[in-house]
Amino acid sequence: MNAPPRQPDEKIGSGSLLASLSQQLAAIEKRDAELWFILLSIGGMVAGCLLIVLFPATFLKGGHFHFELSISKEMFFLLVAMLTLANAYIISRRFQYRKMRQSLISATIQNELIRLQSFTDPLTEVYNRRSLDEMAGRFISSARRRKTALTFMLVDVDKFRQVNTKFGHLTGDVVLAEVAAVLRTAVRGSDAVVRYGGDEFLIILPESTAEHADRVAARITDNLARWNESGQLKGFDLTVSIGIAQWKDGATIDETLDAADHSMYAMKHATAEESSN
Numbered sequence: 001m002n003a004p005p006r007q008p009d010e011k012i013g014s015g016s017l018l019a020s021l022s023q024q025l026a027a028i029e030k031r032d033a034e035l036w037f038i039l040l041s042i043g044g045m046v047a048g049c050l051l052i053v054l055f056p057a058t059f060l061k062g063g064h065f066h067f068e069l070s071i072s073k074e075m076f077f078l079l080v081a082m083l084t085l086a087n088a089y090i091i092s093r094r095f096q097y098r099k100m101r102q103s104l105i106s107a108t109i110q111n112e113l114i115r116l117q118s119f120t121d122p123l124t125e126v127y128n129r130r131s132l133d134e135m136a137g138r139f140i141s142s143a144r145r146r147k148t149a150l151t152f153m154l155v156d157v158d159k160f161r162q163v164n165t166k167f168g169h170l171t172g173d174v175v176l177a178e179v180a181a182v183l184r185t186a187v188r189g190s191d192a193v194v195r196y197g198g199d200e201f202l203i204i205l206p207e208s209t210a211e212h213a214d215r216v217a218a219r220i221t222d223n224l225a226r227w228n229e230s231g232q233l234k235g236f237d238l239t240v241s242i243g244i245a246q247w248k249d250g251a252t253i254d255e256t257l258d259a260a261d262h263s264m265y266a267m268k269h270a271t272a273e274e275s276s277n
Contacts (some may be wrong), residue, residue, distance in 0.1 A: 002212070005234035009034055009186060014082070016183060020241055024104055028261070030120045031093075031097060035186070038090065039212045040084075046193070051131075056238060060177065071260065077186075108156060111129065116191060119131035121180075121195040123173055123177055123195075124176055124177050124179075124195050125177070125180065125195065126180045126184065126193040126195055126201070127182075127192060127194040127195070128194070128195055129194065129196060129197070131194065132194055132196070132202070133253075135192060135204065136204065136253045137253070139204055139206050140191075140247060140253065142206065143206065143207075143247065143249075144249055145201070146207075147210055148206070148207045148249040149207060149209045149212075149246060149247075150205070150206055150207070150208070150245045151204075151205045151208045151209060151210055151212065151213045151244060151245070151247065151256060152202060152203070152204055152205070152245050152246075152247065152256055152260050153202070153203040153205065153213050153216065153217065153240070153242055153243070153244050153260065154196065154201075154202055154243040154244075154245075154257065154260040154261055154263070154264045155179075155183065155200065155201040155202070155203065155220070155240050155241070155242050155264075156178055156199065156201075156240060156241045156242075156243075156264055156268065157199040157200075157238065157240055158198050158238075158240060158241055158268065159239075159273070160172065160175070160176075160198075160199040162222070162236070162237065163233070163238070165177055165235075166236065167233060171233075176199065177194075177234070177237065178227065178232065179201070179224075179240070180193060180195065180201065182220060182227060183201055183203060186216055186219040186220045186223055187203060187205070187216060190206055190207075191203060191205050191206070191208075192204040202260075203216070209246060210244050210245075210246040213244045213246075214244065215242065217242045220240065221240075223241060224238060224239065239271070241264050241265070241267045241268040241271065242261075242267060243260040243261055243262065243263030243264025243265070243266070243267060244260060244263055245257070245260035245263060247258035
């Protein structure tokens with residue numbers, strides 16, 4: 001199964017993470033540029049010293065420049081030692097900066113994976129309840145800032161306890177993972193699917209009205225019907241009850257989820273009455 005989708009406006013600090021990584025890499029690049037400046041400065045100093053020594057010793061004879069240079073062995077070896085030490089220092093520092101880049105990128109990737117795992121439900125591979133507060137806050141802030149619609153869908157697996165009783169808890173876990181996959185195929189990449197409870201899921205639809213959520217609910221129902229037709233659970237058709245609530249400016253996340261919960265239970269009771277009739 002694929003990992004949960006991630007968005008630019010969403011979700012769990014990816015923008016600040018990239019900004020921090022860029023700043024740290026820029027600092028390393030600055031140090032690397034300073035090394036090159038030091039190397040060029042040393043080269044310029046050596047070249048200047050040679051010019052000072054050579055030009056006084058230059059004279060024109062027979063149409064040709066002649067150079068006569070006399071330097072002590074101590075001075076010569078001192079210059080060689082200085083150049084050798086300078087190059088060794090710069091090379092070692094460049095290797096050190098290269099390792100720092102690699103370690104920084106590797107640590108950032110590992111930390112990001114660990115952070116994402118902490119916000120992901122391991123069974124269904126969708127976002128977990130822990131991520132909901134931050135995600136919902138970001139979605140609401142974006143909807144308020146852009147003045148766009150935002151809708152929440154609460155999805156409950158009907159008679160899931162019967163699935164566990166009839167087919168076993170292992171099959172029940174597989175069913176939850178399959179339901180999560182069905183939900184993900186019914187939404188866009190900019191939407192978010194959250195495991196809200198044991199057999200409940202929450203879908204967050206940014207820039208979407210309740211009418212659009214109705215179309216998403218229809219796709220979920222169709223996808224689940226095709227899943228049942230494949231004979232995954234013999235003698236048992238899996239269904240879900242869906243509650244929809246569109247967020248209104250000024251409403252809290254709890255108030256909106258309560259409205260979705262009431263809508264979901266109204267659908268569940270209506271379905272139960274139809275089945276009894």
